[in-house]
Amino acid sequence: MVILKGAEISAEIQTEVERQLEALGGYVPTLAIVRVGENPDDLSYERGALSRMKKFGLQAVSYAYPQDISMEEFQKEFLRINGDEAVDGILLLRPLPPQLDEEKITRMIDPAKDLDGISPENIARVFLGDERGFAPCTAEAVVRMLKGYRVPIEGKRAVIVGRSAVVGRPLAMLFLKEHATVTVCHTRTRDLERVCREAEILVAAAGKARMIGADHVGEGAVAVDVGINVDENGKLCGDMDFEAVSEKASMATPVPGGVGAVTTAVLAEHLVRAAAGKRR
Ligand code: NAP
Numbered sequence: 001m002v003i004l005k006g007a008e009i010s011a012e013i014q015t016e017v018e019r020q021l022e023a024l025g026g027y028v029p030t031l032a033i034v035r036v037g038e039n040p041d042d043l044s045y046e047r048g049a050l051s052r053m054k055k056f057g058l059q060a061v062s063y064a065y066p067q068d069i070s071m072e073e074f075q076k077e078f079l080r081i082n083g084d085e086a087v088d089g090i091l092l093l094r095p096l097p098p099q100l101d102e103e104k105i106t107r108m109i110d111p112a113k114d115l116d117g118i119s120p121e122n123i124a125r126v127f128l129g130d131e132r133g134f135a136p137c138t139a140e141a142v143v144r145m146l147k148g149y150r151v152p153i154e155g156k157r158a159v160i161v162g163r164s165a166v167v168g169r170p171l172a173m174l175f176l177k178e179h180a181t182v183t184v185c186h187t188r189t190r191d192l193e194r195v196c197r198e199a200e201i202l203v204a205a206a207g208k209a210r211m212i213g214a215d216h217v218g219e220g221a222v223a224v225d226v227g228i229n230v231d232e233n234g235k236l237c238g239d240m241d242f243e244a245v246s247e248k249a250s251m252a253t254p255v256p257g258g259v260g261a262v263t264t265a266v267l268a269e270h271l272v273r274a275a276a277g278k279r280r
Contacts, residue, residue, distance in 0.1 A: 006261030009148035013265035029275035037067035052264040141262035162205035204239035
């Protein structure tokens, strides 16, 4: 079984980013990471993104606000960052606390700076298969991982477990664009194991530690694990039981070391694209 390693694909993306940076003639694009509160998942993602941007020769600035910030105050801050000429791209860490109207913020973000594809304009572009938009980085990372390892997607039967707006749904659209035949599963799906076993490409994005086992995997399938969970022993793990899945799959991504590393590389690539678009 082949282990699909995020670091390899991330290194390929880095080479591409460096090439695109050269074309910007010394300009260093800047990412604004906007965080509200101190959620450990957000802090960990922020740390990863900051170090990845640095490694790729890009700049990242973190804007952190207290958990109880009012909508009025946050909106003012967000609009300031959004309108700042020195900011090329924005990553808003979500979910936001309940007093903040997340939908309103996603409608405010400049689509040209919306690196994680949360604005209605970018969602629509992903839906229509229009490459000018920014797709959510994680969904795009899954496709990049498969393409990086030369896994054919066209005509394949792809099954995605999870239908969230950030992963499952946009990934279904990206797979359709690549001409896969797509099934999206969720908590009301009947006979999940059987549906998953039919997949030639199986993606788990459910947020449930090791819920996908050998019985969910067809012989020779390619298994991609998007999940990032902490198990009962405090250990980081995916939505797939890697050992069990490895018995049947021809290729599989580990957690950690899989899709996560590609996600921040895609974010870096989106940042350079946003900067290039602005300077055109
Ligand atoms: P989410 O918003 O909680 O959505 C989970 C989805 O999985 C829902 O559609 C849910 O169905 C479905 N689901 C949950 N349990 C299920 C079950 N037992 N059987 C079938 N479907 C089930 O999660 P998310 O934001 O998409 O994230 C998913 C996972 O990816 C999490 O572990 C998260 O940490 C990880 N993640 C990773 C990255 C990365 O860069 N690698 C980025 C983002 C997220 P319903 O709709 O019916 O509730």
